[in-house]
Amino acid sequence: MSLDTHANPHHEHPDVVGSRNRLGVILILVADIAFALSILFVYFYLKGQNVNDMWLPKATEDTPAITPLSSLSSWYVTAIAAFGLLAHQFGLRGVRAANQTQLKLGGLVALVAALVATVYQNMQIANAPFTFYSGAYASCYYLITILNMVHLILTVFIAFGNWNRSRLGIYAHDHWHVDIVNIWWIWMTVSSLLGAFALSFA
Amino acid sequence: MTTLLNKTNKKALIERLNIFTAFALGALAAIVVWRLSLAFLPADSESAPLFTREDKITLLSMIAWFVGFMTGIGALIGPFRWVQGKDLTHEENMFYAGKDLGVKRYFRYTTDHKVVGIQYLVITMVIFGIGGILAMLIRTNLGTPGGGWIHPQAYNSIVGTHGIIMIVGTIIMVTGPFGNYIMPIMIGARDMAFPRLNALSFWLIVAAAIPLIWAQFIGGISTGWSAYNPLASQAPLGMNGYIMFICIFAISTMVAGANITTTVVRMRARGMTWNRTPIFIYGVVASVALALPAFPVFFLSQVMSGMDRALGTSFYNTALGGSGWLYENLFWIMGHPEVYVILIPAVAALMEMAPVFTRRPLFSFNVAVMGIAGICGLSVLVWAHHMYISGWAPLLNAPFMLTTELISVPTGMLFLVLVGTLWRGRLWMTVPTLSIFALLWNFMIGGITGIYLSDVPADAFLHGSMFVTAHFHYTLMGAGLTGAIAALIYWFPKMTGKMLNKRLSWIAFWLTQIGFNVAFIGMFFVGLQGQPRRVEAYADIFSKGNLITTIGAFTIMVGMLILLHAVISSWRSGVKAPMNPWHAKTLEWTVANPVPLENFEVLPTVTSDAYGYGRSK
């Protein structure tokens, strides 16, 4: 039998808890990755099938022809997200070097980046020059941008919590939360990039 | 009760929330959003190709229900406390774990894995009860040829509801009750890795159930459980209930998958190396880990289905560039791994019991692990065998036939482990022991008929017929449910502290198994004769087989009712169970009845595998 006699499981070493939480988050991200990859599958499947020639409907008497949008705005969103990721990593480097100010600064900049990206993404969706009825491309366009929007709103929530907690000095002793938030930022940026990548092939 | 969480006399928020606040808040949110959307959503424009307003209202109300319910049960407290920087204190965590709460903890967001396990057990039985009643309605309607007494629309809805809730019931029937209650003790842990996520995964299922019930009153789910589009997009408003149900359930599955996998990977007792980890643990982890990448695909397919209905997009609407084949692909990319999500833990539970009841070591532990891993690996590559005759890609039929038939090799390994363990064992005749034989019989029939179906030319005849229905009932019910019931009998003493009535469970076993084989062999016959699935009327030539099936189905019902009676009466007033009634060697039998809150006073250390039965020569 082991010598481990303390019956209270809530006093585990932060490294143990941290590695457990990291694995949990990565596993949940596996699910999200599967989700994002199936969106890519949807996009390229419908594009390849072009059923009834309605991927990009031709002009009719009432409606103009649907033309693919420039994917540039999606790349902008990705760029802002990547900037947020860099800011967060800047903060992470700070906390690793026991520099709380750098952590707070990085967290704040990341939060602002997440907010800006969300607003910009929202504008991109609202300004799309077609409706939900405008064929398969338009549907996929909405699907990809709305998914990214959901990701960004989550990121705002997480980045706000991360900044708030670092402001309160919670990460003075251990910082595995910041590491895990970093994992989220990486995946969020990659998924945004995947969306922009898909939209580049209209 | 005392307000240990707060210095003032006011109760803290987390003390106030329970199932009643959840239902109240959910209902309130749904009603408010329903009224608001009725008042403010613009009418459909005449020129729009689709009318979406009603669907918008329904879906928005259902989403409001979901958010209200989860808020009301207290699921959001953790995340918001994190953002606030006020992490839960030790006292609060103990409160969450249900310390000193008595029976109330079963109606709260309780994080103790044992409470969650019991909650899962009860909800699984409720699901099977409802699904069983629906099955009886179907079989009564099909007892005689020609149109039955149920209206076709209602009949289709019964078929769809029976299908989807039985699928959900079988998905959670082993990993829910036993994966939550038994698994952490079996690996020597004090709780799951993420206790709050554990509570979340359970309450998500409760939240999901309401839209499904709701759906029954607004047109039902008249599409079968697979809800193929574009049939689903022209179905009544009830489809929105299906969509919400699947989306919420998929989240529950993903959360549970991440939680259980992390628990097993990170929290096994000292000395429990991978080759000392019981095979049941492998089964549970394989199942939930397989669900992890599979269910998001299902989730997406339903998100798009909802967008098609409520926003008017055209993912599946062929007139506007959508594709039904897209839906089928997404559905079956989830759908085939899902049957192994159901099957593997049930078979693994029986493998866990086999050494106990034959008093000899498990035969070829490594082969069992290889078999499980092989099935998991191949199962993500076989989905298109459901689509041989859909015409989406005739050239891919041959490769999918190859992968499908290959899966019989790892499945055969599981058989080898079971028969190998029976070989030269000392049979202790209990219902779980009989269940091993029942599984061999049923799963053999289910497996071999699967080979006919995996063959493209034979499938061109059999696809969409009753033969398929009989085949998957043999695997999911004959193998899966048999394993789950055996697991219930085996772990009942640990979970309830009582022994399950032996005589009653014995009678129930024989009635269900005989009824089952009568019912579904009859169904194979009418399938071969050419009766399609999901029909509410059939020609006279099928009447004999259908009558036999109906008789068998009612026999199953009697058996199941006896089992239910046995469970309830034994739970209330059964014989008190000893700590280790089966003289088994896994860790869950080393803890007292009832299991203390944190399972182990002293965390155990493992020095050998759990199958050290039999005398060495």
Added chain:
Amino acid sequence: MSDLRSPGQDYFQSKWWKRKDVKQVVVIWIIATALIGYLSSKIQVIAMGNPASETMENVIHLITVFTWASSPVAGFVAALALQALSQKRHHGDNPPPEADHNISSSPRATAVWIIISALLCLFALVVGLIALQKDDQALLDRSAIHVNVTGQQWAWNYDYPGSTGVRSNVLHLPVDQPVVFHVTSKDVKHSFWVVQMGVKIDANPGYVTQTAVTPNEIGTFDIRCAELCGLLHAYMQNKVIVESKADYEKWLASQPDTGHTTWTAEGAIE
């Protein structure tokens, strides 16, 4: 059955094929294999009835082959299970004494098991591929006539070649004449199943799918929808009348032309 629970010292000394329990298994195995194979294939053939095309003959043949190929496996598992059950069984609330051995693996048995299951799998695959090849060839038959099949809730309609719009809701086919079906749907997914001819293909909205068959029996056979397609799915069925070439031509000529053709010089459209 004799008691194997006290096999004596020499159990593991004697050659494995001389052991009593092994012999029992072999005997049960042979009996079980014969029984399972014979009964199952017999019942299957009775259920599937008389084939109306070579494709269906192949299906019946395939299913019989699979049944016989898998009955030794089922028989073997049954034999092991029955042998286990035939030994002395222990009842009661306390466990029996533990087994007299602690064998936890057998690399030889495992290897044999895996190799044999892989070979059976290979066999099933080859048999299936040969049959599949035949079905695929039929699609390319140049002498075939073409019929357009349109599913809609809840009826089938058939358009015939060489006419400007002969349309019927009972399918007429000439006997011994290869025919290719071009199948589509107007609304939701249906599945076109000519039961006694053993062919089935889904009718998808937005797509045209093909399947081919050569009916070789004169008579009336069933067509059913095999994919749930809404309210009256159960009633979405009609007949196919297979008749002699002359009768078929006569029938085709007697039908009114709607003037609406689904044919071009190249073949079928939509």
